Amino acid sequence: MPVQTTPKASKTYTQDEAFKASLAYFKGDDLAARVWVNKYALKDSDGNIYEQTPNDMHRRIAKEIARVEQRYPNPMTEDEVFDLIKDFKYIVPQGSPMAGIGNPYQIASLSNCFVIGNEGSSDSYGGVMKIDQEQVQLMKRRGGVGHDLSHIRPKGSPVKNSALTSTGIVPFMERYSNSTREVAQDGRRGALMLSVSINHPDSEDFIDAKMEQGKVTGANVSVRIDDDFMKAVKNKTAYTQKYPVFSDAPKFSKEIEAEKLWKKIVHNAWKSAEPGILFWDTVINESVPDCYADLGYKTVSTNPCGEIPLCPYDSCRLLAINLFSYVEDPFTTKAKFNYTLFKKHISAAQRIMDDIIDLELEKIDAILQKIDADPENEDVKGVERNLWLNIKKKAEEGRRTGIGITAEGDMLAGLGIKYGSEEGVAFSTEIHKNIALAAYRASVETAKERGAFGIFDSDREKENPFILRLKEADEKLYYDMLEYGRRNIALLTIAPTGTTSLMTQTTSGIEPVFLPVYKRRRKVNPNDKDVRVDFVDEVGDSWEEYVVFHHRFKEWMKINGHDIDKNYSNTDLDELVKASPYYQATSNDVDWLSKVRMQGAVQKWVDHSISVTINLPNDVSEDLVGRLYLEAWQAGCKGVTVYRDGSRSGVLISNDEKKEEEKEGNGIFPTKRPQVLEADVVRFQNSKDKWIAFIGLIDGRPYEIFTGFSDDEDGILIPRWVNEGLIIKNRNEDGTSRYDFQYKNKRGYKTTIEGLSHKFNPEFWNYAKLISSTLRHGMPIDNVVNLVNSLQLDSESINTWKNGVARALKRFIADGTVAKKEKCTNCNSSNLIYQEGCLTCKDCGSSKCG
Template identity: 85%
Template sequence: MPVEAEPVNKSKTYTQDEAFEAAVSYFNGDDLAARVWINKYALKDSKGNLYEQTPNDMHRRIAKEIARVEKRYPNALTEDEVFNLIKDFKYIVPQGSPMAGIGNPYQTASLSNCFVIGNSGASDSYGGIMKIDQEQVQLMKRRGGVGHDLSHIRPKGSPVKNSALTSTGIVPFMERYSNSTREVAQDGRRGALMLSVSINHPDSEDFIDAKLEQGKVTGANVSVRIDDAFMKAIKSDGEYTQKYPIFSSTPKYTKSIKARKLWKKIVHNAWKSAEPGILFWDTIINESVPDCYADLGYNTVSTNPCGEIPLCPYDSCRLLAINLFSYVEQPFTKKAKFNFELFKKHVGIAQRIMDDIIDLELEKIDVILGKIEADPEMDDVKAIEHNLWLNIKKKAEEGRRTGIGITAEGDMLAALGIQYGSEEGNAFSLQVHKTLCLEAYRASVYTAKERGAFAIFDSEREKENPFIQRIKEADEKLYYDMLEYGRRNIALLTIAPTGTTSLMTQTSSGIEPVFLPVYKRRRKVNPNDKNVRVDFVDEVGDSWEEYVVFHHRFKQWMEVNGIDTSKNFSQEELDDLVKRSPYYNATSNDVDWLSKVSMQGAIQKWVDHSISVTINLPSDVDEDLVGELYLKAWEVGCKGVTVYRDGSRSGVLISNEEKKEEKQQELLTAFPIKRPQTLEADVVRFQNNKEKWIAFIGLIEGKPYEIFTGLADDEDGILIPRWVDKGVIIKNRDEKGNSRYDFQYKNKRGYKTTIEGLSHKFNPEFWNYAKLISSTLRHGMPIDNIVELINSLQLDSESINTWKNGVGRALKRYVADGTKAKGHTCSNCNSENLIYQEGCLTCKDCGSSKCG
């Protein structure tokens, strides 16, 4: 029977204010960390009741569950032993899904952070493609990020045996999968998707260009799988042959291209928009230990959304980070040193805890399967979801894959007085990651001795693998112990991004350097209050106070060196402080780019999965540097690389400054003032204050032209089947000759069904506002400005305000990604540096996202 944990104290609940006050105290006044913890990780039920007041309660919940699993095995860790390692986010930090889900009886969700799905056999059929779509959605609703590869889809123009006669190619299915991702949310967390394709595929150029088109593929990250043959063709300026099926010895279709021409397209797009990312596929496959078992279903096909976990179909991974800063003794002093012995001990325990979490994940999957079986739907409706989780359970049970990583690399080096990106820094980081690798593998071997090896372990299959050979060369005893006892886990290590985790550890994120040691925030103030300083008055007359925020460990450096952290520093004094600190010339914008790539390649030798790292570039670098960095990454053995040029996201839709005026004029004349009788329309569903809403957005050339919205579940509301997402709006006349707007869609039998008189679904006040907003749309006002206009409307009626919010939320979907949001501040950090991303307001400073 599946086991469902009980909350630590199910009789006691806390208000948001009680928890926030206690959490702020726990985090020593850090309200951002407190809010992140409450919103994402504190135990709560579907009614919003909070069962945990501080992270200590959460850590006790997790420790209790880990200890319960430990009792099944020899030499069990106690609850207190686990608690003391994970409390205060000091040493071992379960990430994301494990933190939120372990011991959580209120949420039927997986503990896996990421999944990869895929098809075998007739995988390019429409049925196979739709099956992946449904599997993707089913995983995302359980809180998982998903990746899958599109190289199995036949290229555009290929013959097919249906009424279409020829294939549409990859791009339409990219849009489908992207749209599905945008529709799925779980507890405020939007779906995350990685789409990849092989450079060997004839449609790879279309794939590379797909995200540059406005409104297309906004719900997915995209990466290109590049093989060594393509890279060699670039260097020699040679030809490269694309095929379908890819890499087939008897392909149905071939196409010869100039490798450098396509390479320049990749580099240009990455320079312009930070995508596509690159996956060096031969390096991934050749180094992959799981691919030694490819014929048993462990052939790597894609990665998770951030690229740090290459996976086979239906495998998943759980993540855990070790806080490197906590192993620096006497930090920021001349006596600072890294405690390697304690680090080794904790890595071994962390690997053991990760294996326990797999047992807890298998229990969660049993609960999910039980829920599916108990659901009232027909068996054929439930079949795909049911089989999906059976497949995932098999891989988790058989391979027992883990994902141990790190956080606080930047702070660790600074605390030791070593400059990030220097030769000394790269060498020390390499030593730490090599130690982490050997100790994690040692723990997996000794856990196998006590608990048994993963089910298909076979030393003969692995003996020529470069990664295993590297372990043999570094530690022969470990290698021969592995031959004797096996290994508990098929693969163990990764370096993932640790966004919210690092907010709670109050350190730099993952392997990255510190973003900024000092920055400024603003908070809105009442200028009439006593002792309030007004530093800035915005365009609408609101007053703001600016205040300095120190990175937590920079502040610790100040305290160690006797610097008063409460002083009101001038900008010159702050600049001088940074120059005196170990963070000088060691931020994300300071680090030498080629040095960072070299560091990643060296560390990758000791990480059996991959590394999520971004090379940050200033806005004025040229495209050639991006190409140079990519080539260097391949040469030094990186498995993947992402380059982000400052401001490149916001430049996706406008190619250069000179075209802005021309683009604006084009926008203003894009629509006919006289409405066509029939318009294509998107159907957008959303919830607003727990009410179900529906919007019909009339489109011309994909751009919003008019909008109708209403309640979807009210007696007088608009009822439309869930599967309908498109149709047409027709302008008709009623029997009195008045204008009437009808919505028409096709039902499942192909017959047209009409919803009459959309305009009559509103009272006159609603309808008049709809006409006003539609008029601004028709005259070409940019969508973000219209959203701001709607938000600024001063309306007395509560129902009208609710309707106003609904219209704004529907239209935000059409705001171009990267558009700066004016007049907004981040609710987490008060930054004004907000942009629209996939219809949501996203803070570029702290990463917080709000879709309301």
């Protein structure tokens, strides 16, 4: 197969030129424009941008699809493909295909996700390192990776090396997690899914691994749960774990209380949103590729978001259908769904997906050529080369595709149907049934022209529940499939569509709308014209408040005669939402059990899986999470994840014993900095310099500190009476982080000082990051003060900064703490303690507060 030789484009654009053109393309939606320019516009390693708007990208993709189409009968033209994908209206290649098709500047895969091998693999260090290297090699080519750890022997098992016994699963979770964090992917980090069977004796350790601060931060984790375990939970009976898992002659087994382990899963998910659950018997029994398990297609894990269960070395490419675009006369009494156009486009989408497999095979050939040309010796290159040969074999032989959707929430609203209602669930199920029938029919038609996938065997599939559903719904399709075969081993999924939905300007994937309307605030500059000042803060800054509407909610407003430029009050906005089809249909409104049942009903018509998160308010009970998981299993879901509002920002601990034993510096802070921290403001004076410190707090303990001058042109000026507020971590337009400080003025309005990092001397900022790092890792405050005091710095201003930091932090040292390595300046005694932040000599009573 020839390797793609697309000529390099010559015309280049600056970041600003591409952004401005894209901003016009997206009709003023700066977030969509920024995401497209940063993630998907064609660019080279030097940062040169070769596409000005998304339609340049769509033309690039259409040209490549049409090139592949020429290999087969009845080819689509470039313009036909372009009309289907332009403006993100109908068919939207997702992620890797969008960035990689026709891209001559990166040698990267078009696959969004991979699963790598462990079935039959050794859990020796050689086997472990092989998987580690395969994971890294895939991530550097832009792929997300999943693999299962059920083959690793449990903790304490005998091994014939210097350790004598196995360390179990958790250390290897850490290894693979750390590898993920090391690999950069064009400004983003790689994505990893680690799974383990509940039947494994170390599954409890796996479930607890991420509850300890700082552990396994580079991976999502999910537990493969079988029906016997769920029945044991339901009936409150015992369950037997084994190694090897499910072996008839295990080397090790133990009996556990299923309900006790279940409660731990539920608690951890309630506490931290992990682990996710994979109902593994449902996954395997429903899987069409598992009809070919003995030929290498046994499903062993999923991709990082869980929507594509895969066998070792298989991969998948994703594409989304914009459901809202098939609603005619949306938000009116005449609204209807255009099934004819919809089915026609599903057929074209499946054909395009098959073309993308050919393009992926070209990409793999380019990767193999790159490996062969690399100067390393053959031993070094062997693992990587064999990895891509294995992936190529699966792609050629199975030709797996991943057609999904976006805008389900907007589609229902456009039709006047309430998301989550019985009518909504029924309509969504009918839509996904139509997708399944149209896609499978297209795969059969493509097989007539191009041949079936290499190992197609109708006898193997005849008892598969999904195939039998197709037969019941459309017998002609079924018997045509028996005669001509099918081009692709599996076809469908529902993936998360975060950035895709930003560009389609719709709700994401199968999810309801998050919020139809919300408010933002922007600062008014003195020279601005035609602006409205809603209030002036204490430091004299003027602010305008403006409403942001969800794009399709705005469309509903226009169609129904509402002024989108009016300055609405909160009461007005509440009334607007109440009158709309989005009322009580947001992610926080939808009944959780009905959402789970909707997922189960739709899953019947999706041959892979569905990525969906059940969003819960902060105050829900653990019992509700358990009920949702149980309902998901009974409804026929293949997997489920819950997210309780705020659950990722709490203190994570590994078990109850660690709660009791935990001391200062033993993981008392969350793994990831929460976006918003409470903050104290401390003012102090060193010599003639006036200083200010912002100290971010978690549970009253210092977590970070920013300090600088408060009385010069580069300083921060806030009212003297402000002594507390919030430090908020935000993003600049270029994607870098910044820290803003927000406080309430005396009239209750929120005033924000943007960019603490830009207000202070860069040297102060860099040292602040250093000191903040020690605080975040839990070093006792008195030790941090000693560290700051011991810094050897030449600059007088930096030494002044050092004294200020020490003074600000001493306020947080617990009274009675013994001062180490300090002596009284009055009597030379070492018997010093901190008292209200001041050093106090217990012998002579003298005090020093500086």
